[in-house]
Amino acid sequence: MNKSDILYLNPNYLIRHDETRSLLWARDDPRPVYAYTNNFHTFTHPYYAELLALFNGGNSIENVLSQSHLGQVCGEKIQDFIEKITENKTFYGTECNGTKFIFPKNLLVHKKENEEIKSQNGSTDFSFQELDFQTQKLNFPLYITYMVNTVCYTDCIYCYADCRERKKRQIPLERIMLLLDEIERHPLLDFVIMGGEFFLEEHWEQILARLHTLGLFPTISTKIPISESIIRKLRRLDVNKIQLSLDTLNPALMSRLLKVNGERYLHDMKRTFALLKEYGMTIKINTVITRYNDSIDELKHLLDFLSDYQIDSVSVIPAGYSLYKPLDYLPSKESVRKIKEYVGNVKTNYNFVLSMTSEIPKEQIEGCSAQKQKFFNERALCTGNLWQAYIMPNGDVTFCEGTMSHPAFVSGNICEKSFGEIWKTEMPHLLKRENYKNSVCGSCKDFEDCHTQKGVCWKYIVQGYGEENLYYPDPRCPKAPIVINKYY
């Protein structure tokens, strides 16, 4: 490797400073140009982060050595390190002041000839007062979901979102722009726009344009038959992908599921498909399966129709639990099993990626103690309030879409304070054993570890035992009582 070589940080990794440490996180990319280590995330020393951030496609190794703290202090020795993390086939580990640091595969890559490099957004300030590689909660999240409004074009019988009160955007636009300014200083991995319906927000173009300047390109999900004028505006913003939620092509079923005039809605949606094709837009499809549209013939009809358009993927999703709707729409386990088998059999017949999301395995909640223990020990880390935040239409900041408006999870409101300040608000009531005295958690020897390491799933607790039983155990825990609501 020559000192004049230009390397750059593999775009599938994000480097961000986080006050007392820096973050090195993999970005989820279904079609990566460069190989990367999926799901990789680690805290790294700000000196390493500074060095990596300087590999922005414009600097030679020599430039990076002269501009970085490590280059200035360690000189040639750092060139060895750079070689170890360049197009590396596997992880590389090192130690700095007694702390071990790990680097994922293919971290730095050689710039390909004629390759245009999008520089990663982010501050070049990696200064720190003290170091902390232990605390799991980030000083600013990496994932934010914003539920813009609760107004919709349809009234879906299975909707899990809290749209009981139909309201337009309640957060003043200036506040949203202030939030986006904060995000500019703390780049995110993903910003999801939820609704309601984003296209029923009068300033949607302005919000989307600002997100683009931050390197955030959320795919908007909609059930609105979108007009040519909206599609033109999207194209002007360089958007070439959209997500449509389409559950059936049967007008009677459509009327039942979305409470619309099914004939007219389908007619308008078909026009939307034709327009999107004309404008070269790629479409992602979400198809929710309820007990009303759980027929394989109906699904086949829908998939065959979709194969005439530029569809990138179709996700078939068994309708999940809603806290806000009567649950008679839930599909039976047997029909979900049959549809899953069908999807598995036909997925190679189509020119799009066809997949079906898995349900929560029944054994996780109903299994014997040993089965439950295994699932519970292997549960994924709950990243709500550690890495991710959810902003409600009224500006309340909460953990995830599952906990929504429950006051116990609201750490503040962005109409009153900056997002960063709210994010740092402690929520001690969730860790106070006294609050759990009516639950088995109150006397559990694993209480601290359970709540501070992987965490419990608050969504499952609220769904399984109701909003009033917040301090019950995670239903997947072997010590948990039988759930009141069968949400799985």
Ligand SMILES: C[S@@+](CC[C@H](N)C(=O)[O-])C[C@H]1O[C@@H](n2cnc3c(N)ncnc32)[C@H](O)[C@@H]1O
């Ligand atoms: C909550 S909606 C918001 C965006 C927009 N209103 C829409 O429907 O596309 C996001 C996605 O969740 C899906 N969805 C809503 N309720 C669901 C449920 N109970 N189970 C599974 N998916 C659901 C919708 O069909 C849609 O694809």
Ligand code: SF4
């Ligand atoms: S699924 Fe989407 S369109 Fe339907 S009610 Fe929920 S938010 Fe509105």
Ligand code: SF4
């Ligand atoms: S969820 Fe289970 S393991 Fe966790 S504190 Fe409660 S009883 Fe203990």
